[in-house]
Amino acid sequence: MLQIWKAFNKYFWLNAEQRQVIHRKQLNGTHSAEQWLTLLSKLADFDELAGKARSKLGAWMTALGFLLFFSGCSATFFAEFFPRRSPILPLTFTGIGVGLVLILIMGLINRYLRRRDLHDSLRYFVVPLLVVLKEETKAQEPIQLFVALNSRRNKKHIVNIFQRPPKKKPHPFWWWASVVFTILTVMVYSSLFLDGFRARLFPEFMYFVPVMLSVMLWFITAIIYSETGPYPNTRTTVYQQLWFELSTRLHDHTRLRMAITDITQERRRQRRNPRNKVKTKTKFKTRTQAVVTLLPSLARYRLNAELLQSPTDLRIQTRERDTRAVIQLRQSYKQEGLDTSPPLQMVLHLIGQGYRRLA
Incomplete structure (x- = not known):
């Protein structure tokens, strides 16, 4: 109960802009790093508390459901052994009714918190990245930021569907x-x-x-x-979403741009067991593509010709344009599961590799 109280208390203390972010599941604006942290730190705290409260609610609902089921079965089985006017049975069924009401209330609270759930990338990627940028940018330097905080499994972002029809049973x-x-x-x-x-x-x-x-x-x-295989029907759905974009200027007047895209593959397999029941297995794989672009001033830096050859895990493009050099770095990161958060170290590694190409 303490976690639920903390989550609701944290939500009611949010301002109108923060609540709008929760309802829209999206960040889009231009602020300094300190202003972004002031806005997002409370959202990250609320999201963490809401996640813990939902896990507690799920455990309580499961335990209470088993208890009510066991109590109902026991009361029905031993009903004939009690006297007619015994208060045990009425009290038992009254307790079962109260328990069902509690499960309903907890279900409504869980639904309320689930609809206000934000993507984990806010806590594990966006906020830590802004903490780093606060030290690497000027105090009032604007940061243009776009973050999609919804689930990557969205019908609007379907780019392809592969359907393998059920395989026919071979002739005997x-x-x-x-x-x-x-x-x-x-x-x-x-x-x-x-x-x-x-x-x-x-x-x-x-x-x-x-x-x-x-x-x-x-x-x-x-x-x-x-060739028949254990799974007679396979459906693969591919989701693609550009969920993160950032643009700012660092202390050395180097312009920094970031873009991160998630490509999620949902594979749904069905098979029929010997009891003629259809079993379904669903697996998710996420490939995160990060693109970091550095635009340093040619008056301060020049491209290092000795280090222009990129490592094996990166794709790097360099060129000179007017008064600035352009260094674009790409890297992919694969993870198992849905709605995963990319590691912050991946983006910092790309920025470091970009600065290594400068002299």
Whole structure:
């Protein structure tokens, strides 16, 4: 209960702009690093408290549901052993009713907090990055920022759908043919032990033919049945969203631009078990593509020709334009799961690699 109280207390102390961010699930504006931290720190605290409160609510609802189910079954089973006017049964069913009301209330609170849930990248990526930029930019230097705080699994961001139709069950001819031919082969070889029967059959070198044909039939049968696979139906949905953009100027008057895109792959597989029930398995894979662009002034820096060759895990493009050099760095990062947050170290590594190309 303490976590729920803290979450609601934190939400009610938010101002109108912060509540608007929660309802829109989006950040878009221009402020200094200190102003952004003032705005987002309370949002990050509320999101953390709301996440803990939701986990507590889920555990309480599950435990209370099992308790009510056990109490109802016990009261129904032992009802005939109690006297007619015994207050135990009315009290038991009254407690069950109160428990159902509590589950309903906790469900409504959980729904209220879930609708105000923000993406974890706000706490684990955006706020720590702004803390770093606060030290690397001037006090009143504007930072243009765009962050999408919604779930990456959104119908608006579907870019492709791959549908593999259910595979047909192979015809049983190959299986029965393999079994029958194997039985015939065994019968032919068993005839070698019968006196006088060997002379009336094929020559000795022909006895290898049934064995070879039997092996070939079993090999073909194994290939046909292996192609069916355990999952007769597979659907792959690809989501792509540009969720982070930043533009600012550092202490040395170098312009910094960042853009991060998440490409989420949802693979949904269905199969039918021996009890004729359809089982579904869903897996998510996320590939984060980060692009960092540095525009240093040629009056202060020049491109280092010795270090222009990029490492194996990066793609770097460099050129000179008017009074500035352009260094663009790209890197991809793969993670398992949905709504993952990219590591801050990845972006800092890109910025460091960009400065290594300067002299």
